[in-house]
Amino acid sequence: MEEYKDESLDKTERATRKSKLYYFLPLLIAIALAAGIFIGGKMRFSDTPERFFTSNSNKDKLNRLIDYIDYEYVDDVNTDSIVDVTVNNILSKLDPHSVYIPNSQTEKVAENMKGEFVGVGISFRMLKDSLTVIRTIEGGPAIDAGIQAGDRILTADKDTLFGKHLSNTYVIDKLKGVSGSEIALTVYRKSTHENLNINLKRAAVPIKSVDAFFMLDDDIGYVKVNRFAESTYKEFRTAVTLLKHNGAKAIALDLRDNPGGYMEIAEQIADEFLTKGKLIVFTRNKKGEENKTYATAKGDFEDSDVYVLINEKSASASEIVAGALQDNDVGTIVGRRSFGKGLVQREMPMPDGSAVRLTVARYYTPTGRSIQRSYANGVDDYFDDFYKRYENGELQSADSIKVADSLKFKTAKGKIVYGGGGIIPDEFVPLQSTQEEQHINMVLKSELVSAYVFDYLDDHRNELKNISEKEFVSTFEITDDLVDGFQQYLYDRGIGFSVSLYKEDTKRYLKAGMAQQLYGDNTYQKILKQKDTMLQKVITLHEAKSE
Structure with missing residues (x-):
């Protein structure tokens, strides 16, 4: 897909943890090895093996081993x-x-963190060997050129794109290019049974980090941020400004499942809710040097109530925002204990275009607590410890969260907060049953729903094209026939998911998936959040505060 969620770094990170070295190499050797391998020249192989093992440094030994393998191995x-x-x-x-x-x-x-890529701006899937547009991306050139959901792109610059079992990677490479470069597309429009010749210029297409924003009720505006990229602060400001214009007196900032990103962006967002001079966060490097960041006078939402939603997958920059507000007695943190990542990385480029993202400092919340979980027993134990939360009961009960009195801190107003292992919310909201969560993640949040919904829309697009977004959200209903059809769709693919056990959830996700393809991500989130227990908690808390 030209539009994608970048999960590659997570997969790479997890994969690296499973490999084992037989001995530990210090950081100095790591840097020297990387530098030597990438920029080292050819070795002179007249040297004897004895010379190899009496080299003047370990980095020379490793450099030479790589070259021996490269040039001499059988x-x-x-x-x-x-x-x-x-x-x-x-x-x-x-x-x-x-x-x-x-x-x-x-x-x-880089594209994911910059918040844009250069291309034509479509989300697509290969349907029966045809490149089919699921939807056009707002802000991209395809939508301005008149390309519509359901269109089949037959050719691109005279290269045939149908009937070839093309990979997504090939298609993406074909559609992406240099900003301003032209591409000629031949498009078949199923709804009118016509072929169209469409010429457009590739341009920057936004990869949004603010998934959605809308009013929860008359007083509370909702903003969901999926990561902290270069564009996030600007997107956030635009969203919250519009919400306040629509009457929002409180903001529900949803950082659930947000893995983090740029620290500076987190600081800017926290600054919007903190008065001038309040400490946001500070870092400490290997030399013990500290760098402190304070709130400025530019915060436009200091008079707004703020509710920060976090869960066990909220990490890094998400925890900086939650920790800054919690330690300064601003707003309310709602949800479950966050991931617990208190390390700061810097990305360092390598000569071949690869990069190393290296931890260079630790960060601390304003009260001085580190929320980094211990990794003293190794990386595998570190991630296993996270998954134990699903077994030890802490996702169902706040009483099951283990805290250490030695890591107890106190805010200016006397609230007790804890370091070590994540941000513990002020108001706990349990996870629904683990089994239900697994089924929803595996099936209802998967591409299966998107594919099934697309097939339905492909046959009924003309019937739905005149329904407004507001009308769809408030009155459109998923029929039992559609649900039964989805059940058969799963059975045909060998998936033993019983829709009858999760019928209401299934209807909600089918409707949300349909809304996403018809109207976009904002409507998708608006429908899913109608039964969100954490948002219901926010509404209850705000009503109690307003009485």
Whole structure:
């Protein structure tokens, strides 16, 4: 897909944790190895093996080993892959969040954090060997050129794109390009049975980090942020400004499942709710040097109540925002204990286009607490400890959260907060049953719903084109026939998910999926959040405060 969610770094990070080195190499060797491998020249192989083992430094030994394998080993070996594995293993011995980004992934990671890519601006799927537009992306050139959901793109610059079993990667590479470059498309429109010749210029297409914003009720505005990218603060400001214009006196800032991103963006968002001079966060590096960030006078929402929603997958920059507000006695943190990542990474480029994201400091909330979970027993234990939350009961009961009195801190107003292991919310909201959550994640949040909904819309698009977004949200209902059809769709693919056990959830996700393809992400979130227990808690808390 041209539009994508970048999960590659998470997968890379987890994969690196499973590999094992037989001995530990210090950081100095890691840096020297990477530098030597990537920029080292050819070795002189007249040297004897004794010379190899009496080299004046370990980095020379490793450099030479790679070259011996490259030039002398009996079989062809991809030494680049050896280097990647070596660097991954070295970083995995440092901490859980120092990672290597291969050059094959750096562009995707950079686009995700920049908040845009250059292309035509469509979300697509290959349907019966045809490149089919699921929807056009707001702000991209395709929507301005008149491309519509359901269109089949037959050719791009005279290259045939149907009937070839093309991979998503091939299609993406074909549609992406240099900003301003032209691309000629031949499009078949099923709704009118006509072929169209459409010429457009590639341009920057936004990858939004604010998934949605809308009014929960007459007083509360809702904003969902999925990551902290370069564009996030601007998107956030636009959203909250519009919400206040629509009467919002309180903001529900949803940081659930937000893995973090740029620290500076988190600081800017926290600044909007804090008065001038309040400490937001401080960092401490290897030398013990501290860098403190304080709120400025520019905060436009200091008079607004704020509710920050977090869960066990809220990490890093999300925790900076939650910790800054909680420690300054501003707003209310709602949800479940956050992930617990208090390390700061800096991305360092390598000569071949790859990069190392290296931990360079720890950060601390205003009261001085570190919320980083211990990784003293290794990376595997670190991630296993996280998954134990699903077994030890803490996602169902706040009483099951283990806290240490030695990590107790107190805010200016006397509220007790704890370090070590994440931000503990002020108001706890339990997770629905683990089994139900697993089924929803595996099926209802998967591409299965999107694909099924698309097939339905492909046959009924003309019937729905005159329904307004507001009318769809308030009156459109998913029929039992549609639900039964989805059940059969799953059975045909060998998926034993019983829709009858989760019928209401299924209807909600089918309607939301349909809304996403018809109207966009904002409407998708608006429908899903109608039965959101955490948002219901926010509404209850705000009503109680307003009485």
